[in-house]
Amino acid sequence: MKKGYKQLLAEAEAVVTGIEVAEAAALQARDDVVFVDLRDPREREREGSIPGAFPCPRGVLEFWIDPESPYAKEVFQQDKRFVFYCSLGWRSALATKTAQEMGLEKVCHLKGGFTAWKAAGSAVETMAAKG
Numbered sequence: 001m002k003k004g005y006k007q008l009l010a011e012a013e014a015v016v017t018g019i020e021v022a023e024a025a026a027l028q029a030r031d032d033v034v035f036v037d038l039r040d041p042r043e044r045e046r047e048g049s050i051p052g053a054f055p056c057p058r059g060v061l062e063f064w065i066d067p068e069s070p071y072a073k074e075v076f077q078q079d080k081r082f083v084f085y086c087s088l089g090w091r092s093a094l095a096t097k098t099a100q101e102m103g104l105e106k107v108c109h110l111k112g113g114f115t116a117w118k119a120a121g122s123a124v125e126t127m128a129a130k131g
Contacts, residue, residue, distance in 0.1 A: 009090055012097040017108040021120040024083055024110050028052070028123075034075060038086045038095055039114065048124040050085065050117060058091050065102050076104070085110035085117070 019027075027033045028050065035053040037044060044055060054075055056064055063071040076082075082104060084092040092109035099107045110117065118124060 005090070009093055012093040016093055016096040016100065018089065018093065018111040019083065019108050020111055021116050021122060024085075024117070025120075025122050027081070027083060033081045033083060034078070036082055036084045037114075038084055038091050043087060045127045047087075047114065047118075048126045050114070051123050051125040053085075053125075058086065058095055061095055062098060062102065065099060065104065079106075081106040081108070083108055083110055085113050087113045088115055089113040 024035075028035065035050050037049050037053040037055050038058040038061065039047075039049075040057055041055070049055070056073070060071065063069045064073040065076045066072055067077055082099065084095050084099070084107065086092045086095075089109060089112050092113060096107050096109040112119075
């Protein structure tokens with residue numbers, strides 16, 4: 001193996017902006033900021049989400065960002081700042097690097113992810129159970 005996840009994370013962290021929970025919380029209510037929840041739907045249902053976050057499972061991010069993709073989502077075509085997050089900040093660091101490489105200019109990730117958000121006592125939106 002040429003690169004493991006630790007090296008990939010180190011490379012991503014060297015070129016992306018990571019923000020702390022306090023800074024993210026200050027951005028949360030702004031109209032020009034979109035929080036993007038990269039976690040799996042089951043994680044969101046089990047743990048909740050940051051209120052108002054746009055759900056985008058990590059596996060579809062590239063297809064939803066690219067305006068030429070048949071799966072492109074309008075949210076990523078807006079001139080807004082994007083705050084990506086996952087559970088611990090690993091997927092979001094890698095996703096932020098990828099998004100920057102794809103041309104998103106105003107993108108960062110939440111250091112420590114949703115775990116840090118919850119630990120800080122920040123607002124959590126519970127997801128409606130399917131059934």
